[in-house]
Amino acid sequence: xxxxxxxxxxxxxxxxxxxxxxxxxxxxxxxxxxxxxxxxxxxxxxxxxxxxxxxxxxxxxxxxxxxxxxxxxxxxxxxxxxxxxxxxxxxxxxxxxxxxxxxxxxxxxxxxxxxxxxxxxxxxxxxxxxxxxxxxxxxxxxxxxxxxxxxxxxxxxxxxxxxxxxxxxxxxxxxxxxxxxxxxxxxxxxxxxxxxxxxxxxxxxxxxxxxxxxxxxxxxxxxxxxxxxxxxxxxxxxxxxxxxxxxxxxxxxxxxxxxxxxxxxxxxxxxxxxxxxxxxxxxxxxxxxxxxxxxxxxxxxxxxxxxxxxxxxxxxxxxxxxxxxxxxxxxxxxxxxxxxxxxxxxxxxxxxxxxxxxxxxxxxxxxxxxxxxxxxxxxxxxxxxxxxxxxxxxxxxxxxxxxxxxxxxxxxxxxxxxxxxxxxxxxxxxxxxxxxxxxxxxxxxxxxxxxxxx
Numbered sequence: 321x322x323x324x325x326x327x328x329x330x331x332x333x334x335x336x337x338x339x340x341x342x343x344x345x346x347x348x349x350x351x352x353x354x355x356x357x358x359x360x361x362x363x364x365x366x367x368x369x370x371x372x373x374x375x376x377x378x379x380x381x382x383x384x385x386x387x388x389x390x391x392x393x394x395x396x397x398x399x400x401x402x403x404x405x406x407x408x409x410x411x412x413x414x415x416x417x418x419x420x421x422x423x424x425x426x427x428x429x430x431x432x433x434x435x436x437x438x439x440x441x442x443x444x445x446x447x448x449x450x451x452x453x454x455x456x457x458x459x460x461x462x463x464x465x466x467x468x469x470x471x472x473x474x475x476x477x478x479x480x481x482x483x484x485x486x487x488x489x490x491x492x493x494x495x496x497x498x499x500x501x502x503x504x505x506x507x508x509x510x511x512x513x514x515x516x517x518x519x520x521x522x523x524x525x526x527x528x529x530x531x532x533x534x535x536x537x538x539x540x541x542x543x544x545x546x547x548x549x550x551x552x553x554x555x556x557x558x559x560x561x562x563x564x565x566x567x568x569x570x571x572x573x574x575x576x577x578x579x580x581x582x583x584x585x586x587x588x589x590x591x592x593x594x595x596x597x598x599x600x601x602x603x604x605x606x607x608x609x610x611x612x613x614x615x616x617x618x619x620x621x622x623x624x625x626x627x628x629x630x631x632x633x634x635x636x637x638x639x640x641x642x643x644x645x646x647x648x649x650x651x652x653x654x655x656x657x658x659x660x661x662x663x664x665x666x667x668x669x670x671x672x673x674x675x676x677x678x679x680x681x682x683x684x685x686x687x688x689x690x691x692x693x694x695x696x697x698x699x700x701x702x703x704x705x706x707x708x709x710x711x712x713x714x715x716x717x718x719x720x721x722x723x724x725x726x727x728x729x730x731x732x733x734x735x736x737x738x739x740x741x742x743x744x745x746x747x748x749x750x751x752x753x754x755x756x757x758x759x760x761x762x763x764x765x766x767x768x769x770x771x772x773x774x
Contacts, residue, residue, distance in 0.1 A: 352402040362653040365636040382436035389478035392421040415510020424510040439503040448488035454686035467495040517550025549622025551615035563603035626679040640769040642756040643694035649687040666707035685719040706739040
C-alpha cells in the first residue's frame, strides 16, 4: 500500500512539474537549448566523428521556428530544449549559415510554444540604441557584418538584447548585430548574407593618392576579386572604381570610407540590407578607359578556389586506390595538424596554400594530394609516401579527384603509373589494384573507398 501511495505521489509530482515547466516555457522570451554538432575530419574523412554539444540561447520567431547564433564553420545535426521533460521532440536544423553561425531550428509536434518575438524593423530603428557603427568580421568569417559598438563589453557567447519587449539584436563581445540581420535570415528561409565580391584599399599613401587621383578624385582601388563570388574576369586588382550604384565616390569622406563602401554595395539607399541575387553596378577606370561592370551578389564560398578553405555543406572528398588515400588540398586539411600546422605539415603544401589559394580557375581545377598509404601486403615499400602532390597518372595531368576516378575506371589501361612531387613514382597493374582494394576492405572494414560528387 505504501509503495502504491509513493507511485501516485511521484506521478502527481511529475505531472505538476511538467505543467509548471510548460507554463514557464510558454512565458519565456529566451529559451535555453543545446545544439549537437558532428565532427568532420579532412585527414580521416571516412570516419564518423564523435558528436559534441554546445549551449545555445534561442528565441521563437513564429510557426515553430527558433533562431540562435552558434559556432561557425561546423556541422550541426539537431538541437533540443534544456528540459527535464524527455517527451519534448528534438529541433531539426531548418537552415544554418556557416559564415555567421546563424541557425534556424524547426519544431514539430509541440502543442504549446512560447510567444513569438516580433521583428518590427521600424520600431527597432526608432527605439533601439544605435550610436557608432562599423563593419566587422565575426570569428572565422569572411563576410562583413554591420554592427553597433557597445559601451560595455558583453560575454564572447552570443546573447539577445531587448528593450522592453523589442528585440534590438544580438550581442557578441562589444558588438550589437542589429535586428535586420535576424529579420532577413528569417524572411529568406535561412539564406546566407551577400559578400561584396571584391576587396579594396582605403589607406593609400600620399604618393598613391597623387598617382591615382590625377584624373579621378578619391577613387577606390581594387586589391582582390574573390573567385566564384565577385565579378571575376570583369574586375581586376588595380581597377579604380569611381561610382557604386550611381553614387559617386568623390562624395565619400576619408574617415569612414571603408564602412561607406560596404554600405553602398550591401545596402540600398534606404539602408535596407540587400539580398542574394541583387545587382550591383560599378563604374570604373582601367588603363585610361571608362568601363561599367554589373554583377549579382553572392554568398562567400571557397569552392571555386584552387585550394578551398573547407568542404562547405558536405563531407570532404576522398578516393582510396590500392591503399593510397587521395584527397583535394584544402586549408582545413592543413589546419588539422594543429595550431603549429605551418611548422608540422608538409612545407610545399603550406607554400601552395599561401600563394595559390585564391587563384581563379574557370574549370574549377583542384590540387590532388596523396595524404598517406594504408599498410597492405601488396603495397609494401610505399609507406613513406605522405602529403605528396599527385601530378600525373599515365602521363595525364591530374586536376581533380573526379578526373582521377574516371581515369582509373578506363578499360583501355592495364597498368597505372602515379607520378608525384619529389620525383616519386608508384606503379600498379589493374589486377594489383583490384586485389589491393579487396585487401583494404577486409583489413580496415571501410564503409566506402571514396566520397565523390556524382
